[in-house]
Amino acid sequence: MRLTTKGRYAVTAMLDLAFHSQAKPVTLTDIATRQTISLSYLEQLFSRLRKAGMVTGVRGPGGGYKLSRPSKDINIAEIISAVDEQVDSTKCGGEGNCQNNQPCLTHDLWMGLSEQIRQYLSGISLGSLLEREFIVEVANRQDNDLETLVELDSLQEKISA
Amino acid sequence: MRLTTKGRYAVTAMLDLAFHSQAKPVTLTDIATRQTISLSYLEQLFSRLRKAGMVTGVRGPGGGYKLSRPSKDINIAEIISAVDEQVDSTKCGGEGNCQNNQPCLTHDLWMGLSEQIRQYLSGISLGSLLEREFIVEVANRQDNDLETLVELDSLQEKISA
DNA sequence: TTATTGTTGACTAAAATACTTGGTTTTATT
DNA sequence: AATAAAACCAAGTATTTTAGTCAACAATAA
Numbered sequence: 001m002r003l004t005t006k007g008r009y010a011v012t013a014m015l016d017l018a019f020h021s022q023a024k025p026v027t028l029t030d031i032a033t034r035q036t037i038s039l040s041y042l043e044q045l046f047s048r049l050r051k052a053g054m055v056t057g058v059r060g061p062g063g064g065y066k067l068s069r070p071s072k073d074i075n076i077a078e079i080i081s082a083v084d085e086q087v088d089s090t091k092c093g094g095e096g097n098c099q100n101n102q103p104c105l106t107h108d109l110w111m112g113l114s115e116q117i118r119q120y121l122s123g124i125s126l127g128s129l130l131e132r133e134f135i136v137e138v139a140n141r142q143d144n145d146l147e148t149l150v151e152l153d154s155l156q157e158k159i160s161a
Numbered sequence: 162m163r164l165t166t167k168g169r170y171a172v173t174a175m176l177d178l179a180f181h182s183q184a185k186p187v188t189l190t191d192i193a194t195r196q197t198i199s200l201s202y203l204e205q206l207f208s209r210l211r212k213a214g215m216v217t218g219v220r221g222p223g224g225g226y227k228l229s230r231p232s233k234d235i236n237i238a239e240i241i242s243a244v245d246e247q248v249d250s251t252k253c254g255g256e257g258n259c260q261n262n263q264p265c266l267t268h269d270l271w272m273g274l275s276e277q278i279r280q281y282l283s284g285i286s287l288g289s290l291l292e293r294e295f296i297v298e299v300a301n302r303q304d305n306d307l308e309t310l311v312e313l314d315s316l317q318e319k320i321s322a
Numbered sequence: 323t324t325a326t327t328g329t330t331g332a333c334t335a336a337a338a339t340a341c342t343t344g345g346t347t348t349t350a351t352t
Numbered sequence: 353a354a355t356a357a358a359a360c361c362a363a364g365t366a367t368t369t370t371a372g373t374c375a376a377c378a379a380t381a382a
Contacts, residue, residue: 003164003274006370012267027327036260038372047329060380061326076270099197105303106173108295109237109285113164116281120274134269142266167339188358199341204360211360221349222357326381334373342365352355 001118007080009037010045014079017055018071018126019139025064034142045083052082072127077118162279168241170198171206175240178216179232179287180300186225195303206244213243233288238279 013031020026028046032039046065049055054074055065067074096103129135174192181187189207193200207226210216215235216226228235257264290296 004370008267008271009371011270012265015266025327029327035266040374041370041372043329044372050329057328058380059326059328059378060382061324062381063327063379065328102302103295103299104173105176105196105296105299106169106290107299108293109172109290110169113278113281117274117278120277124270129267129270132269134264135266138264138266138268141263165339170340186358190358201343202339202341205341208360218359219349220347220357220359221351222355223350224348224358226359324382327379329378330376332374332376335371337368337370339368340366343363345361345363347360348358350355350357352353 001077001080001114001121002084003080003117004084006045007084009035009041010049010083011076011079013037013042013045014049014054014067014074015126015129015135016139016142017065018067018074018130019136021067021071024062025058025066027064030064030146034146048083049079052078054079054082067126070127071130072125074126075122076124076126076129077122080121162238162241162275162282163245164241164278165245167206168245170196170202171210171244172237172240174198174203174206175210175215175228175235176287176290176296177300177303178226179228179235179291180297182228182232185223186219186227188225191225191307195307209244210240213239215240215243228287231288232291233286235287236283237285237287237290238283241282 012035016031016035017026020030028039028042031037032042046055046057050057050065054068056068057063057065096107098104098107173196177192177196178187181191189200189203192198193203207216207218211218211226215229217229218224218226257268259265259268
């Protein structure tokens with residue numbers, strides 16, 4: 001289990017999706033705007049998430065993405081694993097071939113740490129995050145910001161017309 | 162607390178140093194050979210470790226590095242912090258300015274995780290690692306490998322002479 | 323039919339990582 | 353005094369990863 005900004009982006013996007021999941025699917029364009037992540041980068045991440053069976057894409061107008069499972073049943077660890085492509089085993093990635101096909105000196109330590117992180121993150125679901133006050137506050141603020149942005153855009157259009 | 166291969170290298174090197182700490186200092190050349198890390202890269206890492214007050218350099222022939230404190234009093238978290246230069250706060254590094262000077266949606270989550278990792282790693286000392294069977298085994302194997310390497314070298318020299 | 327959205331792949335820019343080169347200083351040993 | 357072994361230092365380079373761009377195609381609601 002590696003921890004990179006890629007994984008963080010994925011979790012943020014999934015949390016945004018979970019928060020805005022009503023009847024309608026959520027478009028990546030909306031998520032990109034709210035979370036200030038590049039749209040095409042999101043597309044790449046959601047391609048992975050879709051293949052991992054965590055989200056479902058709905059094409060065409062009114063389409064977007066939906067969670068494939070209830071948010072309570074999606075944990076953070078699996079989101080990160082889905083996008084981080086468990087990478088080369090050259091450097092202590094998985095099994096003990098970190099130094100000339102033998103375990104490196106600290107192999108044991110990193111295995112323990114990985115397990116620790118995995119357990120912590122797999123114990124947290126998207127659903128449980130949605131119950132945290134702090135997160136709901138941030139999400140609501142982002143929704144307001146997006147609304148004012150949209151208003152500004154339509155004003156701009158009226159002016160240039 | 163970021164987790165990179167840089168930090169892993171530092172911990173590995175420090176553990177090697179702790180394991181071979183007798184009366185004499187340990188040279189970086191030895192550590193580099195045993196752990197297959199580039200010598201100059203090690204020098205850079207040890208420059209940081211020295212400035213952080215964790216090791217002491219001894220110059221001249223017979224010199225090398227020594228731990229500044231007993232191995233029981235050096236924990237893994239501080240080794241990683243010493244080399245990883247806590248980096249820009251642009252992306253959720255420290256305080257909540259991850260998205261346009263506001264906390265990002267998952268700020269709360271990563272703070273919790275960081276704390277979790279820090280607590281885990283600061284609870285593990287070099288000394289305690291040296292008591293783990295697995296680690297001692299690996300270290301001993303590496304010592305043997307180094308010995309045969311040295312033997313091979315002197316044979317080579319005799320041949321070419 | 324058209325606009326909207328997902329889907330895919332190839333390519334690029336910037337940053338971080340890992341490593342190299344080439345020195346200088348200190349100091350034990352001869 | 354000369355030499356060699358080591359730490360120390362700074363700049364540069366190669367590789368990899370990250371983050372993002374571009375351009376096309378596919379499905380589908382309106």
